[in-house]
Amino acid sequence: MTFLQPLMLASLPLVALPLIIHLINQRRFQTLPWAAMMFLLSAKAMSRGYSRLRNWLIMALRMLAIAAVILAVSRPLSRGWLALAGGARPDTAIVILDRSPSMQQRTAAVADTKLETGRRQLVESLIALGASRHVLITDPAAEPLELSDVAAIADLPAAGPTAVPADMPLLLQAAYDHLTKSSAGTSEIWICSDQRSNDWAAENGVWGGIRDAFARLPQQVRFQLLSFRDPAEANLAVRVTETRIARRGDGRELTLTVAVTRQQDGERTTVPVTIEIGGVASTIDVDLSGREAVLKNHVIPLDRAAGSRGWGRVSLPGDSNAADNDFYFVFDEPSTRRTIVVAEDSSCRRWLQLVAEIPPEKDLKAAVEVVEAEAFATAALDETAAVLWQGPLPTGKTAESVEAFVGRGGQVVFFPPETPTETVFAGFTWKEWENHPRPLKAVSWRTDQDLLSNAMAGGALPVGELEILRTCSVAGDHVPLASLPDSVPLFGRVANGIAFCGTRPTARDSTLASEGVVLYAVVQRAIDQGVAVLGTARQLDAGPAADVLGKAGVEWRRLVGPADMLATEAGKHAGVFETDERLVAINRPAAEDAGVIAADERIDGLFRDLTYTRIAGTAGRSDSLVQEIWRAFLIVMVLALVGEGLLCMPKPAGKSRPAMAGLRPAEAAA
């Protein structure tokens, strides 16, 4: 605690005044010859615990009242939660900033966002704390930023808002790495966040490791979480979930599906959604009743003169969080759906080729290239959206090519070989075939997402109607997408971009081919996913997925987005960027719109066994964490005086006193 009038503290010895008065009072006693000594002696002998306690309490309250007055006059400044730091000056203060879009929420009354308030309060606190070194970590991939001036945090671009969710486990990992590398002494890690579930990933298993790592550090590390967890009030978010271009007569049409979401249920309301394409804006009213309203397949005719490629923006009127009111989208003529089929079995090859080369819509073009496994590396993988691979798992250079293809965003669906080998690819391998004398039928499959999700109209795929005669078992981690009885996988996903089917479309193995809908849907959806990533117009989530923007050698032009964006921050801000060939729209990830806030207990649990303090902040709070608190001392003084008065109150007379009236027979008779 610091004081504006520290000289007044010199009068603190006055606190002893009640004690001195008491002692003086004790000195001016009277001496009295006394006859009824026997009562005095027995009164003395009686327990006087409460009486003694009461005297001490009265004395303490009087001293407290004086101390409070002196402290109030000294005009104390409270560092509030800074006091919790224990006063010890840390060697290093590491600041971890959550710059996710949700941190741009503000209250109705004040213009400051959570991020701005947090940064300002951090600066004030860090100045007060006076650590020797200050380090800012906002991006786990980037080097921690050593700050020469703490105040810079308030206006550093690297501390500004982004469209990227904050990956707290990775950020803390980066802080840990920095602490171990820099051999810092006593350190304090300041986290400014709004406790969004998607930022903290509290269920992630890495937290245990992070906790242990920090606990094992030789130096003392304190955690301070400045938490802005108030939920957004009446915040709406908009998002384009699908763009499709179709030819209609001479012209072309853009079909958009727009979703407007809010974080709490509310009254039915109409939201004006503005769609802007090529500088032309149109507003559509969307009725929002529950949490989400979807403007499905909104058709916008496109200007014939404009090229096939373009971008647009969907926006909402301003609300408490401006960061989720805009969503950028790009569109282009669908590129050819190029698929490579690698199959050792001719029947399989035929079926796979067939389902891959029939485009789902008549305007789309599809091309299938059948290659041998050995020649796979030389195929035109850059333009390929998906690979259907039936045969032994790739090895050597072929495997590297497949991995590179998947790494670029391509999709691979593996089908089992006739003779399973020991080859392991991406952590999984084919084991052996099992014959099922009675055909098995799928008992469960994921209808909410991925390859077997329900059709657009809402109906489920007829996966349960497939009859499976043989399955090839799989070893390795995977997420089952469809399961036969006894948890035998029919479809599964091994990793992002790698899926497998536990049987083959041949008549000997299953009815995948004869009941072709499921196989067709799986293959076309895999191709769709590949096209979405590899196409010339791409929608990307800000963050690691958009790292392509930061790659050297390709120059991206900014069509729309923050003007003052740093080159190192490419891919972290929403906007539309283009090269000669490609067009990319970067937006916040969908999880940001969910607005799920992790419970305090959950967050506290992540730091258990560590020195940790959570401080509740409020967006736009204008008062700094350092503030005058003399009122509190005056209140303390008043309370102390009231307490003293209550304790000093004489007991109701006559309760314990012998009734004098009873001693006088005449009076008693009266």
Add this chain to the structure above:
Amino acid sequence: MRNRSSPGSSMRRSRSRSEPHGKQAGSGPNDVHEQVRVHNQVRFQKQGEPMISDRQTRSFLDPAVLSRLAGVPLLARKPMVGGVSGRHTSPHRGSSVEFAEYRKYVPGDDLRRLDWRAFGRSDRFYVKEYEADTNLRLCLVLDTSGSMNFSVEDGPSKIDYARRLSAALGYLASQQGDAVGISCVADGIVKTLPPRRSPAHLRLVFDILEEAAPAGPTRLPEVLHELAETIRQRALVVVISDLFVDPDILASSFSHLRFRHHDVAVFHLLDPLEVSFAFQRPTRFLDMEGAGSIFTDPVDIADRYHQAMNSYLEAMKRVVLESGIDYSRVLTDESYEQVLARFLVGRAAGRGLR
């Protein structure tokens, strides 16, 4: 000495019984003044001093009070055994006007007491017996321990109060022909004077009262035991004390006195300040009986003091009820005349018990 008056003369006596003692019959307050004066004169003459003014009086004797109190007799609640005829009932048959019983004549009985009328009716010899009236011995037990010296600035000390009570009682008893003695009690019996009937003896009693100086600790219970044994015959024992001893210990002393057929009356003197304990400043309390001092803040300790006082008074009340003594609790700011009047009237109301 038996009163040999006949039944006829008893009728005359019974008329005068309701009046003050025969000596004072028809006399008023002036006579009381005269009595006090005479006592004083006797005293001074005895000391070989010249006769001085009639106004020379004892500080603790107030003639006006005495004259007012003289209207009510001091009566014993128990039969007394006295040497002469008096105002008190006797356990023996005597010759008062109050018929007691018929008894068969035995040879040797005085023929004059034979009830001829009864003989005429029943042809048997009966002797008519009457109640005897006798005098009593009044033993004043005055507590002269240090604690009796307690007084507040404007009030009388307890010893002064006790002097007045003792003197008035002694005077009243003497005036109705009773013997008066006194024992001053502190650490033991400091001074004692056995009961005698003569007015000159009363003067000695007053002397002792005047010279009594409170000092030393109280050993009242032991002294009461001693007195119970040493007072030879039934007596009215009047204890005037602040009774600052354990009531349970006192109980046995009272029981002892009762066992010896003494009629016990107690004046329990308390100063109002001792009861209220109303002090504001820290005080060093010096024990008046020499047992050191206690320094305390009375405000702090008052509730516990009152608690102790209450339980003491309760215990005393219980002891009094169990011992059957005539107990008067007296606050020293009361008028002693009232206290005595109450005492005398209370006893007169109980008259008739044999």
